[in-house]
Amino acid sequence: MGLRRQQYLVVFPSHGEVGDRILAHLFHARRPLDAEELYRPIADDLRLTTEQQHARRGNEPAWHYHVRRAKRHLVDAGLVHKSQREPWSLTEKGHAKMKGREDLATEGLWQDDD
Numbered sequence: 001m002g003l004r005r006q007q008y009l010v011v012f013p014s015h016g017e018v019g020d021r022i023l024a025h026l027f028h029a030r031r032p033l034d035a036e037e038l039y040r041p042i043a044d045d046l047r048l049t050t051e052q053q054h055a056r057r058g059n060e061p062a063w064h065y066h067v068r069r070a071k072r073h074l075v076d077a078g079l080v081h082k083s084q085r086e087p088w089s090l091t092e093k094g095h096a097k098m099k100g101r102e103d104l105a106t107e108g109l110w111q112d113d114d
Contacts, residue, residue: 009055010051010052010055012052012062012063013046016073018042018066018067019079021042021046022042022067023079023080025042026088027095027101032086033087033089035067038067043063048063078091078093079091079093079097
C-alpha cells in the first residue's frame with residue numbers, strides 16, 4: 001500500500017488508492033453519494049488507524065480533506081463530476097473505467113432493495 005505524508009503529520013494511503021475506493025463506492029452505489037457517506041466506508045476499506053481517523057487539519061478531520069483531494073484528482077481526470085455542494089457521481093468516463101475493474105469491487109456495500 002503506497003503511503004503519502006501530509007502536512008498534518010499523519011500518513012494516509014495515496015490519493016490513487018483513495019481515488020480507487022471513491023470510484024468503486026460510487027460505481028456500486030448506482031446513485032450519487034454525499035461525501036459524508038464515503039468517509040467512513042473508505043476509511044474502513046483502507047483500514048485506517050484511530051490516529052489517522054482522528055487527526056485534525058484546522059477545524060476538520062484531516063481524513064475528510066484527504067478524501068476530497070483524492071476526489072479532485074478524479075475530477076481532473078474526468079472520472080467524477082465537478083461539484084462542491086452536490087453529491088458525488090461518476091461521469092460516463094468514470095462508469096466506463098469501472099466496468100472493467102472487478103478488482104475494486106465493493107459488492108454488498110450498496111445493494112438496491114428491488
